[in-house]
């Protein structure tokens with residue numbers, strides 16, 4: 001019994017070593033995986049749509065009425081033929097649906113698994129602005145009326161994870177440029193992560209109706225080089 005326990009635990013002891021020795025996993029950009037799935041859905045819809053539209057036009061012409069009082073008749077099918085006509089197409093479409101659903105779960109797994117070295121920023125939703133809090137305590141925001149404030153600053157090349165909550169009602173943090181969106185709720189912490197791959201400015205908008213100024217609840221998202229980001233954060237820290 002003891003020997004067996006030892007034997008069982010050997011792979012358990014070796015495994016962490018193997019995992020640690022492996023090179024750090026390459027980060028899969030959620031934008032790439034999302035776009036890939038989206039393109040597949042579009043191709044799928046286009047191919048099926050084309051086939052069905054072509055068949056519909058063909059049959060409309062082929063079986064059109066050639067005289068005003070003509071009465072058509074359906075083909076006589078055996079019970080087996082009827083079942084086959086119902087089940088075979090149904091299974092083909094279900095197979096395609098399951099294929100796309102499985103791909104969707106793969107993308108979802110990428111969205112939910114935050115990379116180990118992700119940079120964490122806390123986000124709090126308020127009616128009607130966001131507050132961003134960086135690891136060194138610096139906070140930023142953005143005012144829609146005066147257009148003042150840094151909004152969300154992130155370093156290029158580092159995955160960023162946002163830990164989010166709300167002070168009042170339900171908001172939703174939507175960044176279409178990074179293909180992410182997640183609700184923010186009072187009393188709960190939700191998260192999203194994304195990978196800024198290039199220097200650019202995009203926008204975050206609130207995507208859950210949250211009151212009269214919901215439409216004004218937006219802020220710039222600025223992805224800047226790491227050195228510039230660090231310098232900005234340092235300066236911000238020393239001036240506040």
Ligand SMILES: [Cu+2]
Nearest residue numbers: 171206210217
């Ligand atoms: Cu909102």
